[in-house]
Amino acid sequence: MTLFLEQLLNGMQLGVTLFLLAAGLTLIFGIMGVINLAHGSIYMIGAYAGTYVAATTGSFLLGIPAGLAAAALTGIAVEFLVVRQLYDRDHLDQVLATFGLILIFNQAITMIFGRQPLFVGLPDALSGSVELLPGLFYPLYRLAIIAVGLLVAAGLYLLINRTRVGMLVRAGSTNREMVRALGVDIRLLYTAVFALGALLAGLAGYMAGPILAVQVGMGEQILITTFVVVVIGGVGSVKGAFYASLLLGVTDTALRAYLPGLLRQVMVGPEADALGAGISSMGIYLLMAIVLLIRPKGLFAGNT
Amino acid sequence: MSFKGSVLALAATALVALPASAEPVKIGMITTLSGPAGYLGQDIRDGFKLAMEMEGGTLGGVPAELIVEDDGLKPGNGRQIAERLITNEGVKLFTGIVFSNVAGATVPDIVDSGGFYLSPNAGPSNLAGKGCHENYFVVSWQNDSLHESAGQNATNLGYKSAFVLAPNYQAGKDAIAGFKRYFKGDIVGEIYTSLDQTDFAAEMAQIRAAKPEAVFQFHPGGLGIAFLRQYQQAGLSETVPMVVAAPSMDGVTLAAVGDAALGLNVSSHWNSDFDNPANAAFMKAWTAAYDRPATYYASQGYDTALAMASALKATGGSLDDPAAFREALRKADFASVRGKFAFGPNQHPVQNWYALKVEKGADGKPELKTVGQVFEDRGDTYAAECKM
Structure with missing residues (x-):
């Protein structure tokens, strides 16, 4: 039972990390109609900038504003210099341009930081484990990630549902032309949304630093999964992205944890392991296929 | 580029x-x-x-x-x-x-x-x-030698049971096969991870539940860094020792992992010392x-x-x-x-393999130290099949 709860927490932690990335991606996709492959690069930039500052100053906290600022500024620059030219083009042009950005960012990071992954330790205050239930120890840092992720989700909910900016964002994702016709400065809104998305990606990147490897190409590893989240949740829906992230995180973790064991009940050991590993790495894509069969526009399309 | x-x-x-x-x-x-x-x-x-x-x-x-x-x-x-x-x-x-x-x-x-x-x-x-x-x-x-030496190293260290993990691709399967060839104890768990996986929390929980005497894992590059950090963060590095082959722990990985690598058993054909x-x-x-x-x-x-x-x-x-x-x-x-x-006869090396351990160096940073020998004048498993 404790093992199950631990796996559930693991799934949630993966889920909220995905959510931080997916929230920005779905807003950018839903409101501006831009497929931004460079979102993963912004995640990487947040991780590198934050980790570099944290490593030089020795303070984990100082890394947070550094990572967030670097990611947000990169986001604004990308929107201003590249994406702005692409709003009226078709998706293929956008994919091509933002894919080019991935190559440029990867190479730039290699030139600045070299090919060796950066080292970052856990902040001392969060380095231990806590006993949540008798026998259930869980790393404090992962709990902190879950907490931050949920806080961000709550903040986004308030921002989108209770503020004027949020109203424009919701309107923009439903009917872009109408918002423009009503005299809203859509360009400013676009830049703001892009910056917000980049900020969240940078936060995800910096928080993932002590757990994963801060290295060139780390964004591409998680980008595909993030797109799966966006598609399952429904393009443009932050609420959808939230539920889809958690669903995906828990599904992925549960499959990896339990499927080989279940298969071993009915099959020979090595075959069960191989098949289990195969199916669990396909799991999230199978989930996406099933969701698309039932709800072709995603779970929460159109009711942000 | x-x-x-x-x-x-x-x-x-x-x-x-x-x-x-x-x-x-x-x-x-x-x-x-x-x-x-x-x-x-x-x-x-x-x-x-x-x-x-x-x-x-x-x-x-x-x-x-x-x-x-x-x-x-x-x-x-x-x-x-x-x-x-x-x-x-x-x-x-x-x-x-x-x-x-x-x-x-x-x-x-x-x-x-x-x-x-x-x-x-x-x-x-x-x-x-x-x-x-x-x-x-x-x-x-020869690729297999890396992991065979890790298996022998684990046997030499006296571990009776091991939990093995590697990514689900050819080199990962070879690694586990090579380890098993020379490890004399029981394999209490065997997991093939995904090559694009960066979060190993689910695997950590399974390792803890299986209570092995040692863990063998093969995760080259960034995967290995993530694995080791999460292993330490899960508190496993204090309870279950880890045995790896050289590709999972080189000088660069060590610099990126830091103290999380302390106590790690590595087998290699070369070390800086x-x-x-x-x-x-x-x-x-x-x-x-x-x-x-x-x-x-x-x-x-x-x-x-x-x-x-x-x-x-x-x-x-x-x-x-x-x-x-x-x-x-x-x-x-x-x-x-x-x-x-x-x-050797198949023009692959015949060489010694050594046991290394990650310990704190004079400057307080972890470093790889040579502590013993695993194999002497060892060729490889495939040399006999080679006809030139």
């Missing part, structure tokens, strides 16, 4: 000594320089270059030109580069490939065209056994030239250059008589940084 660096140095003395070979020998280095695994190729290249620079831009007194190309970890690229270098540049001597899948696509083309290939890293099983070739030499190791004159010279030159830790990849690049130099010296820089060049190479007449070194 396409990187083309050429070291062209014509030492005047060498020219006087060898008037016949005014043209430098061209060496094609096809290696992986881009992407997360780029540091592997970078170290092989720089180790090789270091050996050349220490001899005034020559290999064994023979002027040499090194042509470096990036394969981007794509087998197709490796093959195209090899074809281009063979036809356009007339290169007959190749080295550099980091990954087995690239080697598998590229090496056969090189040796079939009459060229020589000396591997500074990848040693796939299919080219070590039935697929061996008289123009194909491996200076590093080896006490022999060749290694002392290599470490001194490396530290002076580069501002980063020397990895075993660098040592292999360096050894490959020395092996090439020994054969070029014997033939006076000529590749016109392949049989003479091959004979000279087979003698392995060079001082390896590993100490004892010879080529």
Whole structure:
């Protein structure tokens, strides 16, 4: 039972990390109609900038504003210099341009930081484990990630549902032309949304630093999964992205944890392991296929 | 990124000594320089270059030109580069490939065209056994040996049960098979992770539940860094010792993981603290030239250059008589940084394997220390199948 709860927490932690990335991606996709492959690069930039500052100053906290600022500024620059030219083009042009950005960012990071992954330790205050239930120890840092992720989700909910900016964002994702016709400065809104998305990606990147490897190409590893989240949740829906992230995180973790064991009940050991590993790495894509069969526009399309 | 660096140095003395070979020998280095695994190729290249620079831009007194190309970890690229270098540049001597899948696509083309290939890293099983070739030499190791030495190391350390993990691809499966071949205890759990997986929390929970005496894992590069950090964060590094092979813990990984690596058992054919004159010279030159830790990849690049130099010296820089060049190479007449070194019947190394442990160094930073020997004069499992 404790093992199950631990796996559930693991799934949630993966889920909220995905959510931080997916929230920005779905807003950018839903409101501006831009497929931004460079979102993963912004995640990487947040991780590198934050980790570099944290490593030089020795303070984990100082890394947070550094990572967030670097990611947000990169986001604004990308929107201003590249994406702005692409709003009226078709998706293929956008994919091509933002894919080019991935190559440029990867190479730039290699030139600045070299090919060796950066080292970052856990902040001392969060380095231990806590006993949540008798026998259930869980790393404090992962709990902190879950907490931050949920806080961000709550903040986004308030921002989108209770503020004027949020109203424009919701309107923009439903009917872009109408918002423009009503005299809203859509360009400013676009830049703001892009910056917000980049900020969240940078936060995800910096928080993932002590757990994963801060290295060139780390964004591409998680980008595909993030797109799966966006598609399952429904393009443009932050609420959808939230539920889809958690669903995906828990599904992925549960499959990896339990499927080989279940298969071993009915099959020979090595075959069960191989098949289990195969199916669990396909799991999230199978989930996406099933969701698309039932709800072709995603779970929460159109009711942000 | 396409990187083309050429070291062209014509030492005047060498020219006087060898008037016949005014043209430098061209060496094609096809290696992986881009992407997360780029540091592997970078170290092989720089180790090789270091050996050349220490001899005034020559290999064994023979002027040499090194042509470096990036394969981007794509087998197709490796093959195209090899074809281009063979036809356009007339290169007959190749080295550099980091990954087995690239080697598998590229090496056969090189040796079939009459060229020589000396591997500074990848040693796939299919080219070590039935697929061996008289123009194909491996200076590093046969892939399985890495993990067999880890298995033997775990047995020597007295562990009765182990939990094994590796990514679900050929090298991962080979790693687990190699480990099992020499581990005498029970395997209490076996997990194949996904190659694009960065979060191992689910696996950590399963390890804890299985209560093994030791964990063996093979996760090269960034995957390994993530795995080790999460292993420590899950509190497992204090309770379950870990045994790994060299690719899971090199100097670069160690710098990125930090204290999470303390206590780790590694088995390797080389370590920076080896006490022999060749290694002392290599470490001194490396530290002076580069501002980063020397990895075993660098040592292999360096050894490959020395092996090439020994054969070029014997033939006076000529590749016109392949049989003479091959004979000279087979003698392995060079001082390896590993100490004892010879080529076996399939032209793969016969060498010692050592047990290393990650401990706190004098400056408080974790470092790899050699603590014992695992295998002596060990060839590989496939040598018997090779008929030349």
